[in-house]
Amino acid sequence: MTSVQVIERHDLDALFDALAQDGHTIIGPTVRDRAIVFDEIRGVADLPIGWTDEQDGGHYRLRRREDEALFGFAVGPHSWKRYQLPPQVTLWQGRVDGQGGITEITPPAPDERRYAFIGARSCDLHAIGILEHVIGQTSQPPFIVAVQCAQAGGTCFCVSMNTGPVATSGFDLALTEAIDGDRHHFVVEVGSDAGERVLAKVPHREATDGDQDEAKAIHAHTASQMGRELDTSGIKELLYRNFDHPRWDEVAGRCLTCGNCTMVCPTCFCTTVEDVTDLDGDRVERNQLWDSCFTVDYSHIHGGAVRGSSRSRYRQWMTHKLATWWDQFDSSGCVGCGRCITWCPVGIDITEEARAIRATEGSPDAHN
Amino acid sequence: MRTIDEEITDSPIFAGLERAHLELIAGCAQNVHMSEDTLLVREGDPANVFYLIRKGRVALEVNSPARGALLIETLSPGDAVGWSWLFAPYRWQLDGRTMESSDLIAFDGACLRGKVEQDHELGYQLMKRFAANVVDRLQATRMQLLDVYGQVGV
Amino acid sequence: MVPEPLDPASMIPEPFEVLSTRQDTRDTWTLSLKSCDGRPVPFEPGQFMMISAGGAGEVPISISGDPDEPELLVHTVRAVGLATEALCSAKPGRILAGRGPFGGSWPVAELEGMDVVLAAGGIGLAPLRPAIVALLARREHYGRLVLLYGGRAPDQLLYGEELEAWAARRMEVHITVDSAGPEWLGHVGVVTRLIARAKVDGPATAALTCGPEVMMRFTVAGLRDTGVDPDQIYVSMERNMQCGIGHCGHCQFGPSLVCRDGPVYRWSEVEPWIGIREL
Numbered sequence: 001m002t003s004v005q006v007i008e009r010h011d012l013d014a015l016f017d018a019l020a021q022d023g024h025t026i027i028g029p030t031v032r033d034r035a036i037v038f039d040e041i042r043g044v045a046d047l048p049i050g051w052t053d054e055q056d057g058g059h060y061r062l063r064r065r066e067d068e069a070l071f072g073f074a075v076g077p078h079s080w081k082r083y084q085l086p087p088q089v090t091l092w093q094g095r096v097d098g099q100g101g102i103t104e105i106t107p108p109a110p111d112e113r114r115y116a117f118i119g120a121r122s123c124d125l126h127a128i129g130i131l132e133h134v135i136g137q138t139s140q141p142p143f144i145v146a147v148q149c150a151q152a153g154g155t156c157f158c159v160s161m162n163t164g165p166v167a168t169s170g171f172d173l174a175l176t177e178a179i180d181g182d183r184h185h186f187v188v189e190v191g192s193d194a195g196e197r198v199l200a201k202v203p204h205r206e207a208t209d210g211d212q213d214e215a216k217a218i219h220a221h222t223a224s225q226m227g228r229e230l231d232t233s234g235i236k237e238l239l240y241r242n243f244d245h246p247r248w249d250e251v252a253g254r255c256l257t258c259g260n261c262t263m264v265c266p267t268c269f270c271t272t273v274e275d276v277t278d279l280d281g282d283r284v285e286r287n288q289l290w291d292s293c294f295t296v297d298y299s300h301i302h303g304g305a306v307r308g309s310s311r312s313r314y315r316q317w318m319t320h321k322l323a324t325w326w327d328q329f330d331s332s333g334c335v336g337c338g339r340c341i342t343w344c345p346v347g348i349d350i351t352e353e354a355r356a357i358r359a360t361e362g363s364p365d366a367h368n
Numbered sequence: 369m370r371t372i373d374e375e376i377t378d379s380p381i382f383a384g385l386e387r388a389h390l391e392l393i394a395g396c397a398q399n400v401h402m403s404e405d406t407l408l409v410r411e412g413d414p415a416n417v418f419y420l421i422r423k424g425r426v427a428l429e430v431n432s433p434a435r436g437a438l439l440i441e442t443l444s445p446g447d448a449v450g451w452s453w454l455f456a457p458y459r460w461q462l463d464g465r466t467m468e469s470s471d472l473i474a475f476d477g478a479c480l481r482g483k484v485e486q487d488h489e490l491g492y493q494l495m496k497r498f499a500a501n502v503v504d505r506l507q508a509t510r511m512q513l514l515d516v517y518g519q520v521g522v
Numbered sequence: 523m524v525p526e527p528l529d530p531a532s533m534i535p536e537p538f539e540v541l542s543t544r545q546d547t548r549d550t551w552t553l554s555l556k557s558c559d560g561r562p563v564p565f566e567p568g569q570f571m572m573i574s575a576g577g578a579g580e581v582p583i584s585i586s587g588d589p590d591e592p593e594l595l596v597h598t599v600r601a602v603g604l605a606t607e608a609l610c611s612a613k614p615g616r617i618l619a620g621r622g623p624f625g626g627s628w629p630v631a632e633l634e635g636m637d638v639v640l641a642a643g644g645i646g647l648a649p650l651r652p653a654i655v656a657l658l659a660r661r662e663h664y665g666r667l668v669l670l671y672g673g674r675a676p677d678q679l680l681y682g683e684e685l686e687a688w689a690a691r692r693m694e695v696h697i698t699v700d701s702a703g704p705e706w707l708g709h710v711g712v713v714t715r716l717i718a719r720a721k722v723d724g725p726a727t728a729a730l731t732c733g734p735e736v737m738m739r740f741t742v743a744g745l746r747d748t749g750v751d752p753d754q755i756y757v758s759m760e761r762n763m764q765c766g767i768g769h770c771g772h773c774q775f776g777p778s779l780v781c782r783d784g785p786v787y788r789w790s791e792v793e794p795w796i797g798i799r800e801l
């Protein structure tokens with residue numbers, strides 16, 4: 001698919017209409033509760049028009065832009081994970097008989113909804129792929145309209161993780177927003193046959209060389225603006241060598257084990273299971289819920305928790321994300337989206353922790 | 369602060385050794401300082417060193433996954449930490465952790481092991497003392513095991 | 523390491539009926555189950571099921587039955603919390619929900635020709651029982667079969683009559699307890715002391731051990747001192763297993779998922795990780 005087209009801003013609603021007509025439930029970014037979150041949206045008017053986000057460690061604010069860009073922001077607290085692995089899933093329902101036995105175990109009807117994701121960033125496309133590799137395909141594959149980031153977020157480091165800023169695959173259509181005074185259009189790359197078919201229902205024209213050069217310049221500019229950096233060379237071995245590094249004690253002094261990072265991370269996949277009976281005690285439901293390795297109960301075995309200290313739990317999360325994920329799933333678990341840094345109430349920065357361990361490894365203070 | 373020679377001469381574990389042996393042992397010794405809550409020795413590691421506590425305290429522990437570090441016994445100034453350097457398979461059987469900031473004398477157990485192979489009189493004297501230490505601790509452990517406070521009429 | 527694709531059916535349990543129960547100790551019961559549709563549950567020694575009773579929660583329990591009799595699912599359960607208490611109080615006729623079998627197994631077939639030492643601590647005998655039964659069923663393929671079994675006290679030992687039956691079938695059975703009253707005529711002392719008593723011939727021996735982790739660590743050290751190869755020592759690791767199929771993340775032990783790569787491991791696989799505190 002090498003066809004590159006242009007959709008004018010005023011024609012973009014036709015894309016939503018085409019997807020809705022095909023029976024898709026459209027999910028995209030929208031402003032709610034002073035953040036840009038993902039929700040069901042119907043058209044361009046629901047997008048965060050003219051908004052941008054200001055992000056840093058433990059800091060997230062929305063600010064008005066000077067222009068009316070539709071996608072002039074990075075990523076917010078939601079990720080597409082909530083559609084691949086919903087926060088709560090009913091595994092089965094059953095009845096409890098008079099003797100406390102379980103009968104009529106019935107799985108729920110499958111979710112037949114077909115999603116269309118509008119505004120998926122490159123980091124998140126990688127995350128979708130990583131999560132799918134871990135848990136398999138759990139629902140109908142979504143139609144994906146990616147957006148190439150026109151600016152990096154304050155905590156972004158996709159360049160370090162080789163996950164952006166430019167998406168090169170994993171989408172049906174990819175938009176690069178170009179806005180300059182009155183001129184406002186989207187350079188569109190087609191990524192699949194399905195994308196081609198949907199695009200056919202949206203007014204568009206062929207992209208000129210000038211359009212494509214402008215898009216490339218936007219991509220290059222974004223790549224130069226990364227808010228953070230992570231040196232990934234030998235990182236698995238680095239972390240495997242440093243389970244006793246005193247840095248873990250240092251970060252434990254700050255980490256609240258609130259688990260925000262695991263909630264916002266687009267690849268964290270841990271779940272737990274809960275049996276719920278109704279008040280009469282004759283119906284039972286088993287639900288699968290998001291869980292976090294930061295809870296004390298997470299590692300509970302008879303006698304207590306294996307990871308009782310916050311030190312061990314932070315170490316587990318970071319080592320899993322950057323190191324053991326490689327041994328388990330043949331990739332990194334981190335896509336450099338920066339959410340964990342932004343949404344940590346105390347601003348713990350995974351890139352800074354990795355840097356500190358690498359820098360002080362082997363020093364007199366580094367061995368207990 | 370007393371010298372290593374003075375500490376060794378006065379310590380219960382080396383009491384009564386002849387001058388030449390004391391000097392030999394002092395020659396394998398050096399002062400070390402460990403801050404609080406430092407893992408001194410680790411279960412399973414080769415035991416090539418042993419310690420005398422000058423100041424501070426050391427906890428002997430066994431690590432368990434769900435219950436964390438299980439405290440076996442605490443050692444105080446004047447106590448020797450470690451006999452595994454002298455008895456095969458020369459591996460630490462427990463974890464040792466400083467409970468407070470501690471000053472210790474560290475002895476090169478691997479070197480002393482070599483020396484006692486040649487000097488059997490030294491070997492006999494050290495064996496006597498460390499074996500007595502083991503007997504002492506074993507008796508104490510047996511009493512601990514009886515859980516005398518937990519049982520009525522014992 | 524490529525993950526297994528998630529099969530949603532493996533999260534849906536089947537109904538099992540309790541055929542009989544037997545109280546083994548003050549807090550341990552052995553349940554015999556059969557699947558309600560009459561189908562056998564073939565399993566390898568060392569595998570486990572995820573079982574629940576009446577909405578009280580699901581727990582992993584090792585299968586303790588005879589692998590040659592898969593129509594009967596046998597579980598020895600210790601009542602330590604809500605879910606296990608519900609299982610232990612289940613009466614014959616009660617319907618439980620079960621998923622599995624999951625996990626890897628004791629490599630019984632690979633040990634042919636060797637002496638096999640089984641070292642069990644406390645309820646650790648329950649996951650080893652199918653291995654014992656399988657070894658005795660093909661007795662002539664193995665050298666010495668030695669069971670070293672340590673418990674807290676005489677009234678906490680499992681499978682009493684069976685221990686005698688096994689001893690009668692050319693398995694050397696050594697039992698010890700940590701403490702006992704004067705009516706106990708057997709050994710008192712930790713299970714590692716039985717290794718020397720059994721005169722284990724290290725290089726010719728493979729060992730299977732299961733019990734509290736501290737017990738397994740010291741047992742392995744004792745076995746290695748007699749010359750047993752760490753590649754020929756198998757342990758059963760315990761972590762919080764919830765889904766049983768390697769997807770919920772809870773049972774991680776370093777890079778390994780205990781429900782899927784274990785619970786049975788070679789000691790040489792476990793050794794680099796087991797010393798890391800709170801891993």
